[in-house]
Amino acid sequence: MDLVRIYQCLCDRTRLRLLNLLLHGPLCVCHFQAILREPQVKISKHLGYLRRNGLVEAERQSNWMIYRLPAKQAPGLKANLACLQDCLREDRGFREDLERLRKVRGGLGADCPTCVRKPGAVCAG
């Protein structure tokens, strides 16, 4: 895996926010939308970018696309993701995203994504 490619993926704030969430487990697109509060096209395009460059894997589950970090990570990727997670811990904005992640995971509140409100939904997020 090319290091430059990895850094190109990391040099956008939206993508860092996506990865920040993925570092805590797989997620579907509507989760990202609810937590980041960004338009669908923006999220979808950045996830596509990460996917094309091998930083993220995707799998369809009925209506929803589940995104996750790759099961096998090249050494460079693994090292940089660990470093990233370490750096993000100190940033307020990213911590707020993680709080919303917890809320969304737990309950069925107002900003709960569609997939978990559907009866019988199998979203792995």
Place this chain on the structure above:
Amino acid sequence: MDLVRIYQCLCDRTRLRLLNLLLHGPLCVCHFQAILREPQVKISKHLGYLRRNGLVEAERQSNWMIYRLPAKQAPGLKANLACLQDCLREDRGFREDLERLRKVRGGLGADCPTCVRKPGAVCAG
């Protein structure tokens, strides 16, 4: 220090090569030219980019500009530089740069930069 800024600096191969050398000590521009074998304008512009973004400091010594990593590094920068150095160890191209660095440092061969050939030169590289 903004993480996105850091990653923007890291997502170009020439800049990674510059940092790879700087991780082993300060250098002047003609060293970079001799080792990387890239045109002067390219090197100067990328050094300027790194400098504007705080990844590098510069100091004039008579005719030569000495570049070095910042003395005080924000946590995010320090972590990423360490991670970078770790990742670069396994890359052939970057290792070759380091070999040329050693040669240039040591002797007065054909690809020895101008600054160390001058009698009385004070290039800190």
Place this chain on the structure above:
DNA sequence: GGGGAATATTCCGCAAGGGGAATAATGTGA
């Protein structure tokens, strides 16, 4: 098969940035 939900893609405008040729700026030494 039709409708609707979730997600992806296309199209456009725009700004950032890389490469190189030419030129400018800064310092040295005679």
Place this chain on the structure above:
DNA sequence: TCACATTATTCCCCTTGCGGAATATTCCCC
């Protein structure tokens, strides 16, 4: 002050990539 060496900047062309509106695709359910 002049010639020269080192380094920085400007100008131009070109590619990449971001954002958003609109549209397309894919899947489920009735």
